[in-house]
Each structure stands twice: as C-alpha cells, then as structure tokens.
Amino acid sequence: MDKHLCSQFFFLGLLLVLSTTFFPIVSASHFTTLKPNEEAKEISHENEVAALLKWKASLDNKCQLLLSSWATTTNTNAISNPCNNNWFGIGCNKAGRVAYLNLTSCDIRGTLRNLNFSSLNHLLRLELYNNSLYGTIPSNIGNLSKLYYLELGSNFLSGPIPPEIGLLANMWFFSIYHNNITGHVPQQIGLMRELVTLDLGFNSITGMIPSTIFGNLSDLYFLSFPKNELRGYIPSSIGNLTKLEILYLYKNRLSGPIPEEIGMLKSIRDLELFDNHLTGHIPSSIGNLSNLTILLLRLNNLTGRIPEEFGMLNSLYDIDLGVNNLEGDIPSSIGNLEQLTYLALYENNLTGNILIILKNCTNLYRIDLRGNKFSENISETFGINLNLDYIDLSDNRFHGELDATWGVCRGLTGFKISNNYISGNIPGELGGAYQLQVLDLSSNQLMGIIPRTFDNFMELLELRLNDNRLLGDIPLIIGKLSKLLSLNLARNNLSGLIPTQIGDCKELVDLNLSQNALDGNIPFQIGEMNALETLDLSYNRLIGELPWQLGELKSFQVMKISHNEISGSIPSSFSQCLSLISVNISYNQLEGALPNIPAFQKGPFEAFRNNKGLCGDVAGLKACPRVNRGNKKRDTKLIILPMLGGIVFLIVALLLTSLTYRRSARIESRNHQSGDLFSVWSFDGKMVYEEIIKATEDFNSNHCIGVGGNGSVFKAKMPNGQLVAVKKLHTPETIGLSNLIEGFRNEIRALTEIRHRNIVKLYGFCSHALHSFLVYEFLEGGSLLDMLSKDEKAMEFKWITRISILKDVANALAYMHHDCSPPIIHRDISSKNVLLDTGNRGHVSDFGSAKFLNPHSSNWTAFAGTYGYAAPELAYTMEVNEKCDVYSFGVLALEVIMGKHPSDFISYIFSTSSASMLKSLDHKMLKDVLDKRISSPSIEVAEKVLLVTKLAISCVHSTPQFRPTMKQVSVQLSRKISTSKGLSFVTIGEPLAS
Ligand SMILES: *[C@@H]1O[C@H](CO)[C@@H](O)[C@H](O)[C@H]1NC(C)=O
Ligand SMILES: *[C@@H]1O[C@H](CO)[C@@H](O)[C@H](O)[C@H]1NC(C)=O
Numbered sequence: 001m002d003k004h005l006c007s008q009f010f011f012l013g014l015l016l017v018l019s020t021t022f023f024p025i026v027s028a029s030h031f032t033t034l035k036p037n038e039e040a041k042e043i044s045h046e047n048e049v050a051a052l053l054k055w056k057a058s059l060d061n062k063c064q065l066l067l068s069s070w071a072t073t074t075n076t077n078a079i080s081n082p083c084n085n086n087w088f089g090i091g092c093n094k095a096g097r098v099a100y101l102n103l104t105s106c107d108i109r110g111t112l113r114n115l116n117f118s119s120l121n122h123l124l125r126l127e128l129y130n131n132s133l134y135g136t137i138p139s140n141i142g143n144l145s146k147l148y149y150l151e152l153g154s155n156f157l158s159g160p161i162p163p164e165i166g167l168l169a170n171m172w173f174f175s176i177y178h179n180n181i182t183g184h185v186p187q188q189i190g191l192m193r194e195l196v197t198l199d200l201g202f203n204s205i206t207g208m209i210p211s212t213i214f215g216n217l218s219d220l221y222f223l224s225f226p227k228n229e230l231r232g233y234i235p236s237s238i239g240n241l242t243k244l245e246i247l248y249l250y251k252n253r254l255s256g257p258i259p260e261e262i263g264m265l266k267s268i269r270d271l272e273l274f275d276n277h278l279t280g281h282i283p284s285s286i287g288n289l290s291n292l293t294i295l296l297l298r299l300n301n302l303t304g305r306i307p308e309e310f311g312m313l314n315s316l317y318d319i320d321l322g323v324n325n326l327e328g329d330i331p332s333s334i335g336n337l338e339q340l341t342y343l344a345l346y347e348n349n350l351t352g353n354i355l356i357i358l359k360n361c362t363n364l365y366r367i368d369l370r371g372n373k374f375s376e377n378i379s380e381t382f383g384i385n386l387n388l389d390y391i392d393l394s395d396n397r398f399h400g401e402l403d404a405t406w407g408v409c410r411g412l413t414g415f416k417i418s419n420n421y422i423s424g425n426i427p428g429e430l431g432g433a434y435q436l437q438v439l440d441l442s443s444n445q446l447m448g449i450i451p452r453t454f455d456n457f458m459e460l461l462e463l464r465l466n467d468n469r470l471l472g473d474i475p476l477i478i479g480k481l482s483k484l485l486s487l488n489l490a491r492n493n494l495s496g497l498i499p500t501q502i503g504d505c506k507e508l509v510d511l512n513l514s515q516n517a518l519d520g521n522i523p524f525q526i527g528e529m530n531a532l533e534t535l536d537l538s539y540n541r542l543i544g545e546l547p548w549q550l551g552e553l554k555s556f557q558v559m560k561i562s563h564n565e566i567s568g569s570i571p572s573s574f575s576q577c578l579s580l581i582s583v584n585i586s587y588n589q590l591e592g593a594l595p596n597i598p599a600f601q602k603g604p605f606e607a608f609r610n611n612k613g614l615c616g617d618v619a620g621l622k623a624c625p626r627v628n629r630g631n632k633k634r635d636t637k638l639i640i641l642p643m644l645g646g647i648v649f650l651i652v653a654l655l656l657t658s659l660t661y662r663r664s665a666r667i668e669s670r671n672h673q674s675g676d677l678f679s680v681w682s683f684d685g686k687m688v689y690e691e692i693i694k695a696t697e698d699f700n701s702n703h704c705i706g707v708g709g710n711g712s713v714f715k716a717k718m719p720n721g722q723l724v725a726v727k728k729l730h731t732p733e734t735i736g737l738s739n740l741i742e743g744f745r746n747e748i749r750a751l752t753e754i755r756h757r758n759i760v761k762l763y764g765f766c767s768h769a770l771h772s773f774l775v776y777e778f779l780e781g782g783s784l785l786d787m788l789s790k791d792e793k794a795m796e797f798k799w800i801t802r803i804s805i806l807k808d809v810a811n812a813l814a815y816m817h818h819d820c821s822p823p824i825i826h827r828d829i830s831s832k833n834v835l836l837d838t839g840n841r842g843h844v845s846d847f848g849s850a851k852f853l854n855p856h857s858s859n860w861t862a863f864a865g866t867y868g869y870a871a872p873e874l875a876y877t878m879e880v881n882e883k884c885d886v887y888s889f890g891v892l893a894l895e896v897i898m899g900k901h902p903s904d905f906i907s908y909i910f911s912t913s914s915a916s917m918l919k920s921l922d923h924k925m926l927k928d929v930l931d932k933r934i935s936s937p938s939i940e941v942a943e944k945v946l947l948v949t950k951l952a953i954s955c956v957h958s959t960p961q962f963r964p965t966m967k968q969v970s971v972q973l974s975r976k977i978s979t980s981k982g983l984s985f986v987t988i989g990e991p992l993a994s
Pocket of ligand 2: 029155157178179
C-alpha cells in the first residue's frame with residue numbers, strides 16, 4: 001500500500017520567504033506572439049499549497065494514500081509547508097518555494113487540468129514519467145517560466161502540444177514520449193533554444209517536422225520522433241544540428257531523399273530512419289560521419305548502389321539497409337569495417353562477391369543477406385568466422401558445396417541458405433556447430449544422406465532440409481533433437497520407415513515428411529507429440545491404420561495424409577479432436593464413417609475422394625448405413641487394466657471428480673438415488689455404458705478375469721471387435737465426497753493425460769446407480785504375477801525378458817516421479833499391477849490410488865498399498881513420498897529375480913543392522929537366490945542380474961533417504977556394465993558402482 005517508489009526531496013532551507021520575483025513573458029519576433037493564460041502575478045506560498053492540494057484532491061482515490069504527506073498540519077489553522085514537512089515527491093529552492101515535483105512511476109491517475117501551473121511558477125523540474133495521466137497538456141503550462149526539465153513520458157495524454165510550450169525558454173529537456181499526442185508539432189517549439197533533448201516519439205503526431213527545430217535548436221543532442229505519422233521531406237537544414245548524436249525518425253511517413261547535408265552531422269552516432277518512404281540514393285556524404293556506429297535505413301524505397309564511401313565509416317557496428325531497392329555490386333570497401341558486427345542487406349537487388357569481401361570483418365556476429373542476387377561459389381570462402389552467431393544467405397544464387405569448415409562455427413545458432421544452388425552432400429562436420437537452433441538448407445540440390453552427426457544439435461528448434469535430393473532413411477537420431485519445433489523433410493527421396501523415435505521430439509509443432517518414398521505404418525508415437533499442430537505425410541507409401549493416438553492430440557489442426565495406402569476406419573478418437581481445422585485423407589484405402597467434427601463434416605469432397613469406403617454427409621460420399629445407437633462408438637478403443645489395489649472411496653472420488661470436471665454444472669443437482677447415468681470422458685458415454693453391459697452380459701462371471709479388494713475386472717469385446725478391460729467397482733455410492741471432488745480435480749486430469757509407453761492408459765469411466773466402472777487399455781499378456789506364479793509360464797520367462805520388464809517399470813516410475821509436475825506417486829506397485837503386452841513389454845497399471853504430491857499442501861494419505869510391497873515406514877508415518885514406490889519396486893525386482901515373493905529374504909535383511917546385513921550378504925552367493933525354474937544366466941546376463949539385485953536391495957533399505965531415486969535406478973538399469981567376473985565370484989554385498 002505505501003508504495004514509496006518516489007524519491008523524496010528534502011527541505012533545502014529553513015527560511016520561508018515570500019517571493020516577490022516577477023517573471024516577464026517570453027516572446028519572440030517571428031513566432032505567433034504567446035501570452036500566458038493568466039496575468040503573472042505575485043504568487044503566495046499559500047497559493048502553492050492550495051494548488052498542490054487541489055490537484056491531489058482531483059486524482060484517483062488510490063493516489064491519496066501515496067500522497068498522504070501532502071496535507072495541512074494537524075494544528076488546524078497552520079499553513080503546511082511542502083518544504084519542511086517533507087511532502088512526498090516535492091523539493092524546494094533556497095527561498096522555500098516548490099521547485100521540483102517528481103512523481104515518477106507513482107501510479108498517479110488523473111489529469112493535469114487541475115494542476116494550477118500559475119501558482120507553481122517557481123518549478124524548475126516537473127517529472128511525471130510513467131503514470132496514468134490522461135487528458136490534454138493544458139496551455140497554462142506556459143506559466144512555468146523557469147522550468148528547464150519537463151518529463152511527461154509514458155502516460156495517456158492526448159490532444160496537441162500547446163503552442164504555449166514555446167514560452168518555456170529555459171527548457172533543455174522536453175519529453176512526451178509514449179503518449180497519445182496528436183496534431184502538428186507547433187512552430188513555437190523552436191523557441192526553446194536551450195533544448196538538448198527533445199523526445200516526441202511514440203505518439204500520433206501528424207504534419208511535417210517544423211523547420212524551426214532545425215533552424216534554431218542548434219544545441220540538440222537527442223532528437224527523437226519515432227513512431228508518429230509525420231510526413232514530408234527531411235529538410236536540408238538538418239545539417240545545422242552539428243551537436244546531434246542521436247536522431248530517431250523511424251516509423252513515420254517521411255518521403256523524399258536523405259539530404260546530402262546529413263553528412264554535416266559530425267557528432268552523429270546513431271542514425272535511425274527506417275520504416276519511412278524515403279527515396280533516392282544513399283548520399284555519399286554519409287562517409288563523413290566518422291562517429292557513426294548505428295545506421296538503420298531498412299524499409300524505405302532507396303535505390304542505387306551502396307556508396308564506396310561506406311568504407312570510411314570506421315566506427316560502424318550495426319548497419320541495416322534491408323528491404324530497399326539497392327542494386328549493383330557491393331563495394332569492396334565494406335571489408336574495411338573492422339567493427340562491423342551486424343550486417344543486414346536483405347531484400348535488395350545487390351550483386352557481387354560479398355562473402356570474400358566480408359572475410360576480414362572478423363567481428364561479424366549476425367549477417368542477413370537473404371533475397372539478393374549474390375552469386376558466389378560458397379565453397380571457396382567464408383565459414384571460419386568463429387564469432388558468427390547467425391547467417392542467412394537464403395534466396396540468392398550462391399552455388400558450390402557446403403564446406404566442412406562451417407562446423408567450426410561453434411557459436412552459430414542460425415544457418416539458413418535455403419533456395420540457392422548448393423550441391424553435393426551435407427558435410428557431417430556441420431555437426432560441430434552444435435549450438436544451432438535453426439538449420440535451413442531447403443530448396444537446393446543437396447544429395448546423399450542426412451548426416452548422423454546431426455544428433456549433436458541438441459538445441460535445434462527448426463530443421464528444414466526439404467526440396468533437395470536427399471536419400472536413405474530418416475535417421476533414428478532424429479529423436480535426440482528433443483527441442484525441435486519444426487521438421488520439414490518434404491520433397492526428397494527419403495525411404496524406409498518413419499522412425500518411432502520421432503515421438504521423442506515432444507515439442508514438435510510442425511512435421512512435414514510429404515512427397516518422399518516412406519513406407520510402413522504411421523508410428524503411433526506421432527500421436528504422443530502433444531504439441532503437434534500440423535502433420536503432412538502425404539504422397540508416400542504408408543500403410544496400416546491411422547493410429548488412435550493421433551485423434552487425441554490436443555492442438556492438432558491440420559492433417560494431410562493423402563496419397564498413401566492407409567486402411568481401416570478413422571479412429572473414433574478423432575470425434576473429439578475439435579481443434580482440427582483441415583484434413584486431407586484422399587487417395588487411401590480408408591473406410592467407414594467420417595468422424596462427427598467440422599473438419600470432416602464440413603470438408604470438401606476432394607479431401608476424402610478415392611478411398612475404399614468412406615461414408616458420411618459430405619456431398620459426393622455415400623451416406624452411412626443407419627446403425628443402432630450401440631454401434632455408434634464402433635471405434636472406441638478402450639482398454640482396461642485390472643485394478644486390484646486402491647481404495648474404494650478414492651476411486652469413487654475420482655469418478656465424481658471426473659464427472660464434475662466435465663460437467664460441473666450438473667453435479668450440483670445430481671441425484672445419487674436416481675437411475676441417471678452420469679459418466680465419462682467421451683460424450684456418448686451412455687452408449688459405452690450400454691455396450692459394455694451388453695458385452696459383459698451384464699457383468700456375467702464368464703467374462704470376469706480377476707477379482708480384487710474393491711472391484712472385479714472384466715474383459716469386454718466392443719461391437720467393433722476391440723477389447724477393453726473394465727473394472728467394476730463393488731460399492732459405488734454412499735460416500736459424501738463433495739469436498740474431495742475439488743481436491744482431486746487436478747489429479748484426475750493428470751491421470752487421464754499420462755502418456756507413456758510403459759503406463760496402462762485410463763480411458764474413462766461410467767457411473768450409474770447400478771454399476772460403476774473404469775475403462776482401461778486391455779493388454780493380452782496378463783500380469784507379471786500370473787507369469788511368475790505359473791511354472792510353465794515362468795519357465796518361458798527368460799532373464800533378458802525379466803530384466804527388460806523391470807526396466808519398463810523403472811522407466812514408468814521415473815517418468816511419474818521426475819517428469820510430471822507435481823510428481824505422481826503410484827503407491828501400489830506390485831506384480832499384480834504390472835501387465836504385459838504380447839511383446840512382453842511391461843506396463844504399469846492401476847493409478848486409481850495414485851496421489852499427487854504437492855509439497856506445499858497438507859498430505860492427505862491413507863494406506864493404499866498391497867501388503868508385502870508397502871514400505872515399512874507407512875506403518876508409523878502418514879508421509880507418502882516417492883521413496884515408498886522405490887521400496888515397492890525393490891520388492892518387485894527381487895520377486896522377478898527370485899521367482900516368488902521375497903518376504904523371507906527381506907525379513908532376513910531387516911533382522912540385521914544394515915552394516916551386518918551387508919557383511920553377512922557377502923557370503924550369500926547370488927546363485928542361491930535366483931529363480932531355479934530357469935537355467936542360470938550366461939556371464940554377461942549375470943552381470944545385469946547382479947546389478948538388478950543390488951539395486952533392488954538398495955531400494956528396500958529401511959531408511960527412505962538411503963534408497964535411490966527411480967531416476968537413478970532407471971539410469972543404472974540402462975547403463976552398459978562391464979565386469980570380467982563370472983557369476984560365482986560375484987556377491988550381493990558388493991557396493992553399487994555409482
Ligand atoms: C525522480 O524520481 C525517480 C524515481 O524515484 C528517480 O529515478 C529520479 O532520479 C528522480 N529525479 C530526480 C531529479 O531526482
Ligand atoms: C491511445 O488511444 C487509444 C484509443 O484512442 C488507446 O487504445 C491506446 O491504448 C492509447 N495509447 C496510449 C499509449 O495511451
């Protein structure tokens with residue numbers, strides 16, 4: 001509240017003297033005669049106080065507090081003194097008169113109209129920068145005859161500059177920068193002959209720049225009019241301003257040539273005339289400006305050559321002549337400019353051997369030559385400038401091959417040479433420029449393969465190699481470019497599969513692989529690139545079905561897959577992909593109904609033509625056969641997981657929460673007792689409900705595949721043949737959970753948003769007075785528990801597979817703990833909750849009891865684990881954290897290694913102190929604990945098994961702090977290990993290599 005942003009002035013003298021000074025009116029012969037609005041008269045101290053208090057009273061309320069020091073003293077009739085009472089922002093002269101008013105950045109809201117300048121005519125400085133003043137600048141400002149400093153910048157002042165400003169003959173600083181000032185600049189401004197700084201930039205000032213500025217204000221150092229609507233020529237009298245160091249006239253509508261007299265501005269350092277309508281040549285006199293460091297002339301209509309005299313601008317450091325009509329060879333004298341750091345000549349018609357000329361400019365940092373007619377052989381030149389940060393040579397006629405030395409530019413972040421005649425291979429050495437963020441080699445004649453060294457480009461955001469003659473595969477290392485936003489490889493001769501690793505480019509927004517010879521399926525991992533907006537895979541040889549996951553992309557806008565061999569129906573996930581704007585799926589083998597979203601329903605026939613059997617309401621397509629409502633969700637790929645852990649009321653909370661989240665309005669009036677369906681993620685949840693009831697024959701036990709503490713799991717075959725797992729909860733209703741609903745809103749959202757290849761997906765839920773159930777991904781392979789508990793199965797279950805499943809579980813947990821924010825704790829890791837697919841990959845299921853860890857909120861917990869896997873500390877503390885999952889993982893890993901639940905082994909570990917445990921373990925050979933049903937591992941595998949065992953033991957440490965994190969475990973498991981020891985020499989107690 002007490003925002004004392006403003007410095008305070010201190011009382012300068014103790015004397016309170018009534019001033020008797022009289023200030024004569026300034027006038028000048030050749031200007032309109034100016035008169036102050038009021039007769040200047042004796043102004044008493046009381047007048048000053050009254051003027052300030054009156055202004056204060058007129059300001060917005062919240063200023064009152066800030067200006068609370070502006071008040072009459074408590075002693076009722078005493079006259080308050082702004083000087084010895086330390087009024088905020090006020091300073092006084094020796095005579096005790098208000099001379100300074102500084103309310104810079106004080107959030108003052110109001111007008112100047114109520115500030116009676118006539119009563120404040122001792123003011124020297126008035127600083128009101130960066131407030132919210134509105135209204136006009138009153139003409140009585142001319143009464144401040146002593147004023148030398150007026151700063152009104154960054155307010156909302158409007159209207160014209162009053163001509164009375166010319167009365168302020170002592171002014172040397174005048175700024176109304178960044179307001180809404182309109183009208184012409186008054187000629188009278190030329191009366192302020194002392195002006196050094198004149199800043200009228202960023203307003204809406206019209207008309208010409210008054211000639212009096214150039215005629216009279218010969219002391220000007222800073223002249224600034226940018227971003228206004230000024231018209232007319234720059235007068236030749238500008239040459240009078242020989243002290244001028246900074247001239248900003250950019251972003252106006254100035255026309256005509258740059259006067260030759262510009263060469264007389266001997267002191268000029270910074271000359272910015274860009275974005276006007278200037279014409280003619282760049283005057284050669286510019287070569288006289290030996291102090292010039294910055295010259296910005298871009299976005300004009302300048303013609304002719306760049307004068308040879310440019311080479312005399314020894315201090316020049318930043319030059320931008322872009323977007324003009326300059327032509328002719330670039331003068332070789334440019335090569336003399338040793339300070340040159342920024343060079344921009346883009347979009348002109350320049351010719352010549354620019355790269356050779358620039359070879360000596362070793363300070364160059366950014367170069368933009370795009371859109372000219374340069375035609376050098378690029379291979380002979382350049383590329384060794386170690387400071388270079390950015391170079392754009394696009395849209396020229398450069399030819400030759402890319403030199404390996406480009407890779408030496410270690411600092412290069414942008415390299416663009418698109419649309420030239422570059423030939424040959426892309427040198428692998430380019431990978432040395434490992435800081436590249438943008439690499440654009442598109443539209444050239446490049447051949448060969450995409451170099452594998454590109455995996456160095458960890459910072460790359462944009463990669464464009466399209467429109468070349470590149471061959472071979474898309475390299476797998478593409479997945480290493482994890483920051484990539486845009487990838488365009490279109491129109492080459494690339495073949496082979498689209499690597500699934502592309503899914504690791506999680507930031508990718510724009511992917512174009514069209515017009516190559518790619519085959520195989522569209523990897524579903526593309527559907528996991530959650531930022532994806534535009535996908536173009538058209539004109540390839542892709543086969544298989546459209547991945548379900550594509551329709552789940554949240555930002556998906558454009559999908560082009562025409563001219564491939566894609567078959568099957570369009571997954572129903574697309575019916576919720578409302579972000580889609582445009583699709584083209586023509587010339588494929590697709591069939592079935594178009595999803596019911598505008599991108600499909602409103603699309604042109606051309607976008608769908610030449611498929612096997614698409615149907616829908618689009619003109620040109622046949623109508624779909626009428627189906628009963630149960631079939632409408634034919635493509636629903638719902639999958640289930642057995643969920644055996646968790647607690648009923650939490651799950652019910654999740655259900656209610658989910659509902660609330662989707663339909664928060666309805667939850668209020670929902671009646672538990674009624675038979676109303678309240679459901680789902682999918683909008684026709686009612687249909688899913690009915691289909692599932694039908695598919696499980698009203699939850700007939702024939703379809704049951706498992707029973708757990710709070711529900712039974714059923715396998716359901718949907719009408720279209722797809723399998724889902726349905727977990728039916730035993731007792732859905734009864735719990736008054738309305739308070740919990742809000743609390744779990746974020747959790748439930750996160751659970752459905754988890755996308756990880758080792759995590760079973762939760763698709764949704766239905767809740768009904770009769771039945772409530774969760775719908776999950778169905779995995780064919782059963783659970784890890786099944787696998788281990790049946791001897792025949794276990795015998796097929798080899799060491800390599802076991803280890804790789806543990807890696808999968810570790811990856812899933814590491815992801816939840818470390819890559820989700822806030823972290824998600826599973827709380828119930830056990831062999832029942834790890835499911836296998838047909839490829840024996842592990843998937844962690846049952847997040848029904850996962851709870852978000854928010855370190856700043858109080859931790860609501862309840863025992864949610866499975867007996868035998870839960871960390872010991874849960875018995876005496878309610879603190880659930882990631883380390884509980886680490887413990888359960890350790891138990892699971894031991895179970896996989898030993899083939900049975902390791903309870904005896906673990907109690908043995910706990911029965912001793914950790915030191916003696918390690919000691920006694922020294923004598924226990926690894927062989928003794930391994931699952932005997934399968935043969936001993938080979939030497940190499942044994943080392944992995946040993947590593948897993950050691951990790952597992954460290955995970956079940958009784959002290960949570962001593963357990964590793966899942967990230968560490970996952971990294972350790974992926975590590976290549978090498979030890980020369982055979983199995984029988986390895987003992988479990990060996991410390992872990994870190
Ligand atoms: C006016 O106040 C601002 C902000 O407190 C301060 O930066 C500036 O130096 C002051 N001006 C003078 C002349 O003291
Ligand atoms: C200028 O005025 C327009 C509307 O008249 C307003 O939108 C804009 O924000 C104002 N700009 C400034 C800098 O006050």
